[in-house]
Amino acid sequence: MSKERITGAEAMMRSLEHQGVKTLFGYPGGSIMPTFDALYGHRDRLNHILVRHEQGAAHAAQGFARVSGEVGVCLVTSGPGATNTITGVADAMIDSTPIVVIAGQTPVSMLGTDAFQEVDLVGITQPITKWSYQIRRAEDVAWAVARAFYIAKSGRPGPVVLDFTKNAQTEMVDFEPMTLDFIRSYDPDPTIDEEKVKEAAELIDKAERPFVLVGQGVELGNAQEELRTFLEKADIPCGCTLLGLSAIPTAHPLNKGMLGMHGNLAPNVKTNECDVLIAVGMRFDDRVTGNLATYAKQAKIIHLDIDPSEFNKNVKVDIPVLGDCKKTLTKLIGSIKDNKHTEWIDSFAEHAQTEYARVIEKEVYPKEGPLNMGEVVRAVSEASNNEAILVTDVGQNQMMSARYFKYSKNRSIVTSGGLGTMGFGVPAAIGATFGRPDRTVCVFMGDGGLQMNLQELGTIMEQKAPVKMILMNNNYLGNVRQWQAMFFGRRYSFTPMLNPDYMKIAEAYEIPSRRVMKREELQDAIQEMLTTDGPFLLEACVIEEGNVMPMTPPGGTVNEMLLEC
């Protein structure tokens, strides 16, 4: 291919197109203006979504990436534009989400002088990115973009930051697009140790009470089918982490529910009864393990992961199986025997019944009193045939929606797991509608969280992004209030909150909306939301002092969940 002489900014546009980018989320400003100018000429090929705050761009890119499996892209200016994306970058790091943030930067000649809107972005983002790099010359654009995308999406995915100096945007370069598939210091697809696979298979074959922990790694590695075949062949029940919830359908008989602090009772209790624990693409987060000193001590542990630094990080592993879990699961399927664990699997039912009787029934099918969150979530899930994408904010609304939504398709949950970022929901849902325009996207949030990125209603308005927003309004920072009630003697320190009229806000943004106070109106309102073209805000006024149960208190033991408080 012959080279063409173009500006660095133009090279950026062509490099993005070369990577297959079609959608990006951004906000202009001084030091990224040459690139936005180049973008103007690419409007027909690159769909740029103007957000209302750069944090929104980062979360939208995350939402886009999580549902589509592609890299989410942000384009922002230097200084405050760049720092506004930081929360999203940190969130993408801890939740292994592939995004590339391109931020403007002061010209090289002014670096280090405290120039207007100069910030040491590479220095700030190094600890929270997979890679961050400053592009100082136009001729580095093609290489940096190729490397950024390769790093973001390969191996364990994660965020990459490109700090794009203004001179590199305006200078000329003989451009040729680049593809990169090798970095000698980085092996995203580690060779599988057959010996470990054999050891793991032997242990699995011998196990009497095996149990699988399903993490987001299964979705990231597109190993949903392999997981299912593996579970069915060996007849092993599983529990899913928050981020792994849709890696296997909720209705699958071997899926015993959600792990963790507010997860289901059976998978938590059984974690401390199994004899072999097989963790697939998960990282033993403290919200999953509770007290490590009492976590699965009776079990031999097999850990399948692509990131060797996860082995033995929190939990001592007996057999680490390094590699892409699509491949390691395939090898395991080939090495294990067909098996049956009927009695063991049946033993989960007792706990499921206890949880149903003491928690779920009251939450989802109350006969009287105000609306419950669980009830709203389940109704929306079922009204969408359990096929929608669930996006959540953070708080009680998050735990309730994760617990009571049902998943039938892959990549159906988008939530801020590791960072727990309030304000994540609305922008992530916007991103999700662009990532999967063919699917219904429902975002559940609290009154606190909605207001943390409320400005993105403007983006929804302008884009007519078909986000189905369900505000579960309890007039409290509910999650914190619950902890205050349980652990701080009901001293409600700054958790009650005076709310605005959300119907008026929706009206101002020309978003159809409806408020529901009564149980009898709920179904009708949900139907209205789902049948309305485009965005909708459904405000459900829910019980003010509701609690998310069951719960493993922080530092508690997984098989000693509280069922009421």
Add this chain to the structure above:
Amino acid sequence: MEKTLYTLIVHSENIAGLLNQITAVFTRRQINIESLNVSASSIPGVHKYTITAWTDSETIEKVVKQIERKIDVLQAHYFTDDEIYQHEIALYKLSTPEFQSEPMASKTVRRHSARIVEVNPTFCIVEKNGMSEEITALYEELRTYNCVLQFVRSGRVAITTSCFERVNEYLDMRAEKYRRQKEEGHE
């Protein structure tokens, strides 16, 4: 858990900002770096870091894995003192009049196999290579003569006692794996 002095040897691409990323792994876990030495390695374009830190065996393993996880780090390994040959260098600046008025001083220098590398009427400079403790021992002794004006020691440099240069092996392995991948891709 019991703490040991570990020596980490890290090889990386020669890229600005990497030192920061490596030291940040220690900072996050609140581990003090005892000494740190960065230099070009025998392989062009590859930098070598020699880092020592007191910690326990579990932690050092996690630290090494987290360092190795950085995109531009080629390899990271940790060693105990019996697996490496290691040295430090120290310089001692002594007051010439004090030094000469103490008859034992020059004997001490010789006994410690140190060398006097510079002498003038005001000060002289003594240089010593050796293990950390030897360097400290000489310092302690010279100090009793009240003649030390300045003292500086380098960080530790170390090489492994096994006969392979692991980075070379690693680079060959990576190149070979890539070649095979390409071949499989073309079939």
